[in-house]
Amino acid sequence: xxxxxxxxxxxxxxxxxxxxxxxxxxxxxxxxxxxxxxxxxxxxxxxxxxxxxxxxxxxxxxxxxxxxxxxxxxxxxxxxxxxxxxxxxxxxxxxxxxx
Amino acid sequence: xxxxxxxxxxxxxxxxxxxxxxxxxxxxxxxxxxxxxxxxxxxxxxxxxxxxxxxxxxxxxxxxxxxxxxxxxxxxxxxxxxxxxxxxxxxxxxxxxxxxxxxxxxxxxxxxxxxxxxxxxxxxxxxxxxxxxxxxxxxxxxxxxxxxxxxxxxxxxxx
Numbered sequence: 001x002x003x004x005x006x007x008x009x010x011x012x013x014x015x016x017x018x019x020x021x022x023x024x025x026x027x028x029x030x031x032x033x034x035x036x037x038x039x040x041x042x043x044x045x046x047x048x049x050x051x052x053x054x055x056x057x058x059x060x061x062x063x064x065x066x067x068x069x070x071x072x073x074x075x076x077x078x079x080x081x082x083x084x085x086x087x088x089x090x091x092x093x094x095x096x097x098x099x
Numbered sequence: 100x101x102x103x104x105x106x107x108x109x110x111x112x113x114x115x116x117x118x119x120x121x122x123x124x125x126x127x128x129x130x131x132x133x134x135x136x137x138x139x140x141x142x143x144x145x146x147x148x149x150x151x152x153x154x155x156x157x158x159x160x161x162x163x164x165x166x167x168x169x170x171x172x173x174x175x176x177x178x179x180x181x182x183x184x185x186x187x188x189x190x191x192x193x194x195x196x197x198x199x200x201x202x203x204x205x206x207x208x209x210x211x212x213x214x215x216x217x218x219x220x221x222x223x224x225x226x227x228x229x230x231x232x233x234x235x236x237x238x239x240x241x242x243x244x245x246x247x248x249x250x251x252x253x254x255x256x257x258x
Contacts, residue, residue: 020120050214
């Protein structure tokens with residue numbers, strides 16, 4: 001396989017994630033879409049790391065993983081707090097921050 | 100052989116990711132996303148990035164998805180009934196996603212060459228991580244500490 005395979009896989013994952021981010025109204029599903037976006041970047045990092053023959057791209061995957069874990073922890077804490085406050089995980093019930 | 104498995108698991112990752120995004124039941128969506136991430140780990144294996152593949156399965160599959168599913172257990176799934184997808188959003192999202200996909204693939208047309216399938220395990224990754232990228236490594240550890248404290252502080256019930 002060539003590098004194009006990695007790019008197409010990454011682009012497909014990113015498109016699916018973006019589609020979910022626009023279409024869904026459930027906060028948990030939005031988080032799933034966000035994780036897909038981060039993973040699409042990881043695929044490209046690994047592909048280019050192998051293409052150019054050094055390990056820096058693969059190391060960046062570690063940092064992306066750590067940031068994704070931090071994002072999941074903090075985001076879920078916020079969602080649980082909002083769920084306690086509003087009793088819902090639908091984004092349309094969270095409109096109090098909208099101007 | 101590697102190429103066959105690359106396309107097989109890549110297809111699985113995209114299909115399960117699509118299922119995770121479109122699934123109305125959030126628990127089923129989470130399990131589909133778990134399958135997608137494990138397939139991505141297999142994709143990393145086929146390209147020789149073995150350590151990344153293992154870490155992908157452990158951190159994404161074992162930690163992040165389980166964290167989501169665990170948080171979902173504290174919520175009332177009956178209240179998560181979502182109205183059907185709206186046609187306007189679906190068409191806008193499909194249009195944007197399609198345009199983005201075509202843009203990325205068009206931009207990648209000028210790239211050529213095949214990735215070399217050298218195996219990179221923990222040994223190869225450790226030396227650049229702990230010498231060249233030592234400062235980012237420490238910053239990430241502080242970030243994880245801050246995120247832990249922040250999650251506890253935000254999730255704490257007010258007395």
